[in-house]
Amino acid sequence: MNPEPVIQLIDVQKRFGSQNVLKGVSLSIFEGKTTVVVGASGQGKSLIIKHILGLVKPDSGKVLVYGKDVNKIRKKELKEIRSNFGVLFQNAALFDSMTVFDNVALPLRERTRAKEGEIKTVVNEKLSLMELEGSNDKYPAQLSGGMRKRVGLARALVLNPKVVFFDEPTTGLDVALSNEMYRVFFRTQTKLSYTAVIVSHDVPKILKLADYVALMHNGVVQDCLSPEDFQTSDNPAIREFVQKTMGYIYESEQVEG
């Protein structure tokens, strides 16, 4: 039997103008597990993360984090809940007028009473975990895409959060850098044992890291299954997705050889 989920979306609906993006999304995220939300572009995958973070309010439905509805609690409580979160944004969302060191140090400086010496130790430790030693004084514009993402992850992990959200962690990276990003993810999760929510369309590679895989299709989560069950699911939408993303490139098996 599964333990109590730390995050639960219950029948979440969201409309932007005439576009009905989320048509009743229900999803549970379990502690210490890695849940991957997959789906084609424009299906509202990132919107799910924004709902959990309380950045977007649903038109209807509930978003429960540690049993509290993030849309019905006071700002102070929301702040407390968010203090358990770390987020790696799609474009890393680094503060472009700050150096790498200052970006990673920001949560420590603003949210803790740590002294500058302690901050330096923690930041350097996180940067070395990301293999970013020697980049302390660089600005985000001077970094490659992969390095920016790793700085974003270092910043997300600097306060040792319980839940970390990854919004398209490998978008815009080449194969080698994507693999490096996954290795960094695996290394940090093993070390810090956080709950991970990953939004990605990097199938099948992402399935290797997942404990659960959920498919967003037609504005709803079709199902949330283990990677093995996901690949053999009878759900037509999942089957179609698996075939499209993991099937043969050529039209017949024979041609593929």
Added chain:
Amino acid sequence: MPILRFFEKFGDISLYYVNQAGRMGIFLFVVIVNIIKFPYYKISHITKQIYIIGALSIFVIIFTGAFTGMVISLQGYNTLRKFSSEGLLGSAVALSLIRELGPVLTALMVTGRAGSAICAEIGIMRNSEQIDALECMAIDPHKYILAPKFIASVVSMPLLTAIFDVVGIFSGYMIGVGLLGANEGSFFSSMYKDVEFSDIYMGFVKSVCFGILVVWICSAKGYYVHMERRGGFGAEGVSRVTTSAVVLSSVLILVSDYFITSLLL
């Protein structure tokens, strides 16, 4: 039907502007609450903003103040001479600068120099998800980004206005007395006799109000760039919203100037 479409469009636009006004009002309230509320911000955040908004504006304020004082003196001397009242040149220059031109022109210059920069900076932060990132780190952007800018603007504006007034009066003296030959004694005695504390007070109140107005409009416009009616996305969205922030601030400075004057006179 075209008439119905017209009313639909009209209603849509009206609702948008009512919404925007409400949003900006709430924004101002939230920032003021965050300024007062514990925990307080680091002094380094405020000094950095005073440097950006205030110190970096000093040169342009001295320059505009000097030429404003010079032209008032030139115009004033030639007008007063028609009535043989050149002796009043000092009070004319000082009063027009202290009560009106000092606060208004300083505010307009700060809008152009620092207000536009504030709007663009916050707009870019919004569009590149930096503000979302702050919220996700449980750091309140109202406290971290906006409160120091508000405090810096309210502190800087009266000081810049004072510099503008002093430079303007001095350059008016140089032109009136040094170049046009007005009597030096009458220049200072008329100024000493006619400028009262209420004039200084009016200039001070105006500069504080303009300080709040500039930083409020410019930061709110940048903060809500994603809610702009014509789309606030990308570089074009930020440039559009910066232009509209500068125009709106400038217009509101002139409008509020009239109302503050009528209240304090």
